[in-house]
Amino acid sequence: MSRSLLLVLLFLFCCGGALVVDANIHLRVVNDTRRVIYIGSFAFGPQGAVRLETRKFAAPAEMYTTENAKAPVLMPTAPVGFILIPVESVSAARMYARYGRGEVGTPLHVDIGNGYASRVCFIKDPLLGLQEEKQNRMLFPFEGLSSEDILKMPSTYSADRIGLYAVYFYNCADMPDNGEPVHLRTLPLRPISFDIYFELYWMNGEHNRVYLSYGREGLPNMFTFFGVVFLIMALLWILQVFREWINVKKIHLLMLLLVVIKMGTLFIESMKLQHFSKTGKVSMWDFFFYITVTLKGVMLFGVILLLGVGWSLLRDHLSSTDKRILLVVLPCQVMLNVCWAIIEETSEGNRNWSTWLDILQILDVICCCCVLFPLILTIKKIREAGSTDESTARTVTRMREFRTFYIVVVAYIYITRIVLIMVANAVSYDKAWIAEAGAQMVAVLFYIFCGYRFRPKIRIAATPYSILQPVEVMVVDAELKDCELSSRNSKSTSSFMKS
Structure with a gap:
């Protein structure tokens, strides 16, 4: 099933890439x-x-x-x-x-x-x-x-x-x-x-x-600069991983992969814009750019969701709800990136262009909100389990430290999906680079925060997740399973009473 879904998404992406090959300043209308x-x-x-x-x-x-x-x-x-x-x-x-x-x-x-x-x-x-x-x-x-x-x-x-x-x-x-x-x-x-x-x-x-608009000619150099910044961040993360290899979890390797993909996206975008600035035509860099952007979006949402539910740090398994959300959010991100590629490379003169743009922006915000749902649900389940167990109650107290992470995620989504769009519409044409620079600065700060907060460390109390002792982790997993089982039983009982 997953292999078939991957093939379908790859086919759709290739179709999208074929549609945008010659659409930068080109418009074709029929009986308009x-x-x-x-x-x-x-x-x-x-x-x-x-x-x-x-x-x-x-x-x-x-x-x-x-x-x-x-x-x-x-x-x-x-x-x-x-x-x-x-x-x-x-x-x-x-x-x-x-x-x-x-x-x-x-x-x-x-x-x-x-x-x-x-x-x-x-x-x-x-x-x-x-x-x-x-x-x-x-x-x-x-x-x-x-x-x-x-x-x-x-x-x-x-x-x-x-x-x-x-x-x-x-x-x-x-x-x-x-x-x-x-x-x-x-x-x-x-x-x-x-x-x-x-x-x-x-x-x-x-x-x-x-061939780039006046005020955007400096974007290739800017993306190269931020690509170097993420390269340094990737090297520091690799150094930390090798230094604390005994405490490295699977999520730490996924975080490293995310930084590498982000770095590659910036370098490829720089090459893409440099080529377009000199020739006014699209190239293979555009194809590679949309591939890396899609991978980056999937990895970013996946890592945020896995960090929020504590996968490989707090527990080694995902609940059925977490899996369903992953299966919905990640393919949706792929489809959204394909649609964004088509919209961005298509002339606004096409019918319903603005309507599709508004729809994609709304779906993107909804997709971001879906990522926050399992984070809140995890705290709720552990809080319910902690009301009947003393060790789990201590876990709930420690889990409150996650509120900073949740606030940062919400702020990141709000700034990148709403504030920066407003800034891009407000600044003059010769200051168009401000919104792009702001987006990359926010990304750098967000990645640094996540890397520092969830870095592998020998000291047990270094991160919010690692403060849990192995016994407490087993209790949390057991209580989470009990909560899900009791929830299912209550639903079946209520449906039986209704019938």
Whole structure:
């Protein structure tokens, strides 16, 4: 069963890797009726440039005209194309697209009396300030061109302004060209299909192109630095393991493996970003990165859960509840990492991208909460057992020392899953590295805490788990089994009484 599950997960991961091979700045849509599509954002540095390659474009016949043209061309009065505009933040860029589709009110909270779904053409909307940004925006208009001309059209712009830009597709067919608002629901659906590729970069020197957003170009060096930090931590842990080999448990070896995988993930991510920064293309480093990220996530949650229930330190077996949680949480982590890989490497222009992002974030938090459940359950069972036995009561007193570990785990989950996301959305584009650096600093502190608190040591009272004498450990195991057995008997008795 476990082998079959592993093969299925490996197959799904490979499928996910195949899906993200060419999806960094690439978007393909088929019969899409959205009037405005947000494709993504990029922060240009000095001497920025953007190149648009249109590989396919198709529009309904109603949008074409043959007047004064040998071949059907898009109506000159129906603006269609792509645009890059300066934005304050990624969240603002997403809000502009939702506003353009009539899903929300004006981002500036101005009451214009036209309702939520009355709009003018996206590139002419005064509430978005696009008219004032004409000198800074980059427009790729398709109106007046045939499908063949669109594919051959040279589309290269220089971005002289340093800053964050958002890329949009706009379709203003059937909208008045005099600037009068029109209710979007009254407009006919005009499905558009296209396959486009954006090349966005800026120059660091005379001949060095940088394909990473301005403010993120230092991430490869930062990840290399933290990789060295985790390498030092791994060497210190190996030294401690060999020094106290007689007291080493299985969990200590798993903790060493976790640190090694974390170190490898950082080095691989550094190589991945360095390659992308120079070429703008994905490589095999991306495949190895998502493999190590998946392994790191599984190992991290597994080690936290095993430390919480005291496996190999307090007891040599796992309860049936612990096993069930492991069988649920660890495969879920694998699936979540596969989905994260697909989401992160897919353009935001795809339908339901934001919905899937929200779902994955919620599932990730739920998965984290599931890890905390066996920790609380273990204390509860030992506390119930300690009420009838003096030696177990002393064990309960000592087990209270775990509250620090639980608090640290909760704080780690809260910071990495909530606080750092808020920080990433709040900082400006040129400070994008702050959230990444904060995540790695929190990880370093968390790993150091766990390593120090649960390190193998000769002295019996060195760690919360090792303070238990062998006899007390046997009592705890026996009481835990009795608690589970009595719980099952009570459930069967209650079900018998109901019947």
